[in-house]
Amino acid sequence: MSLHILGLGSIGLINAHLLLSALPIQIRYLPRADSPTTYTIHHKSQSHKICNLINDSAGASIIERLLVTTKAHHTRDAIAPYIKRMTGDTLLIFLQNGMGVVDTIQDILPSKRIVLGTTTHGAYRSARETVHWVHAGETLFAGIPNTTLSTEDKSILECMGKIISYDVLEDRMYRKLAGNACINPVTAVYNCRNGIVAEEGSEANSLSLRLIKEVRDVYAKVRPQMDVSRLEEQVMQLASDTGGNISSMLADVRAGRDTEIDFINGYIVKMGLGAGVDVLENENIIKKVKEIKL
């Protein structure tokens, strides 16, 4: 049984750990540059070492299954060098923040066997090889229509999360997008942990509430089948569940890296403009996050 991982950030490493502790599996990773050979995941006062990942960036073998956990905006450049090692049967599993990523790379993908996933794990890295897994959330997967999964594919996915129907997954992805759109950029602007966003009366909280209202208006137009009546409560719950976390966007701006904002609030803006809904708060926060210099 084998799996390649593209993107060994917190989410990639947590999933490598879940797989290695449950299955007789070989995990090969595809780093862009030199990367550590040993990683540590701190979770609930325990430390788990991962030292058996195989660096396969220079390999030539066929990639049977690929878990993509790169930042949304790096996906195209990161996957491009490995396209020649894929076939029409390669299973591509995308577990990333944001939405619309697969649409932007469909033209280069040799395989239509695609699984999308969403997770509410909360984690951050204090060093390249050190992950703090602060909230063990839920990971959900579904194959896009017409994707068939083998027994091995299913056991790999079930080790990392739950397989559900595509309709339900879409609903959960939109909810996660709302969480990321209304927590991540706010933590980046206020340079604060997620918990501050859930603190009633804080400036971060009121900005987040304004973003949630816009997201709710957009969803009401573009996804009328979705129940958005509890969206505010759900986003605030996510902020408080991951209260001790440094959001991935704040981690990016602190490190001077580009953020995933175009695939998060940018996707909300795209939907809003298409549906004639005012998305000024989202447009403003995109500008602000792009201007931040910490």
Ligand code: KPL
């Ligand atoms: O997904 C996240 C992120 O930081 O990207 C949350 C759930 C908001 C946890 O921080």
